[in-house]
Amino acid sequence: MNILQINASSRREGANSTRVANSIADRLKARHPDARITVRDLAADPHPLLDEAALGALFTPAEQRTPEQAARVALDDALIAEVQAHDVIVLGVPMYNFGNSVQLKTWIDAIARAGVTFRYTASGPEGLIKGKTVYVALARGGIYRDTPNDSQVPYLKSVLGFLGMTDVRFIYAEGLAMGPEAAAKGLAQAQADLEAALA
Ligand SMILES: Cc1cc2nc3c(=O)[nH]c(=O)nc-3n(C[C@H](O)[C@H](O)[C@H](O)COP(=O)(O)O)c2cc1C
Numbered sequence: 001m002n003i004l005q006i007n008a009s010s011r012r013e014g015a016n017s018t019r020v021a022n023s024i025a026d027r028l029k030a031r032h033p034d035a036r037i038t039v040r041d042l043a044a045d046p047h048p049l050l051d052e053a054a055l056g057a058l059f060t061p062a063e064q065r066t067p068e069q070a071a072r073v074a075l076d077d078a079l080i081a082e083v084q085a086h087d088v089i090v091l092g093v094p095m096y097n098f099g100n101s102v103q104l105k106t107w108i109d110a111i112a113r114a115g116v117t118f119r120y121t122a123s124g125p126e127g128l129i130k131g132k133t134v135y136v137a138l139a140r141g142g143i144y145r146d147t148p149n150d151s152q153v154p155y156l157k158s159v160l161g162f163l164g165m166t167d168v169r170f171i172y173a174e175g176l177a178m179g180p181e182a183a184a185k186g187l188a189q190a191q192a193d194l195e196a197a198l199a
Contacts, residue, residue, distance in 0.1 A: 001036075091137065
């Protein structure tokens with residue numbers, strides 16, 4: 001088993017989403033001692049935004065790209081290859097301002113590539129990143145689980161599913177800014193979610 005852990009907090013140190021993602025990876029490793037774990041920390045190693053230059057590079061045929069454009073596309077290619085090379089993906093996902101971190105969005109923007117990780121067929125879109133199990137460690141100051149204010153879970157189900165990743169298991173660490181008692185309860189809930197996700 002190859003495990004890819006993506007830390008998408010803005011924080012390199014002290015991130016709750018990373019802490020929960022670490023405990024998921026640790027539990028998987030305990031179950032599968034031969035598992036190899038790759039960690040990509042998007043705070044320590046930021047991926048560039050999908051800006052005008054990046055779009056220009058992506059839409060330029062490979063043989064016509066400038067060296068700068070080729071280098072920019074290669075950065076995304078590396079993240080795609082990394083996902084393809086792993087069986088299990090662990091995402092550490094903070095909630096910032098009711099949404100995902102910009103770090104997570106840059107990773108999604110990098111791995112969503114028409115013709116490579118998804119394609120359109122006569123019967124609709126087809127995700128091409130198949131056969132993965134994805135664990136998502138959600139860290140939140142408040143509590144949003146199963147409420148209309150949880151925009152992250154529906155979005156992640158949609159976009160990961162669109163890319164072919166349909167086995168997505170959510171682990172919720174919530175209430176982390178609501179005082180020490182609520183935070184402890186939130187982290188305990190995450191452990192319970194993890195056990196259920198592994199069952
Ligand atoms: C800029 C910022 C925005 C935040 N926005 C929200 C929010 O909208 N809802 C919420 O429940 N918590 C919010 N929080 C609290 C975070 O979800 C919480 O600190 C969580 O631990 C962040 O994950 P991290 O520790 O992995 O970075 C916010 C925190 C920061 C720093």
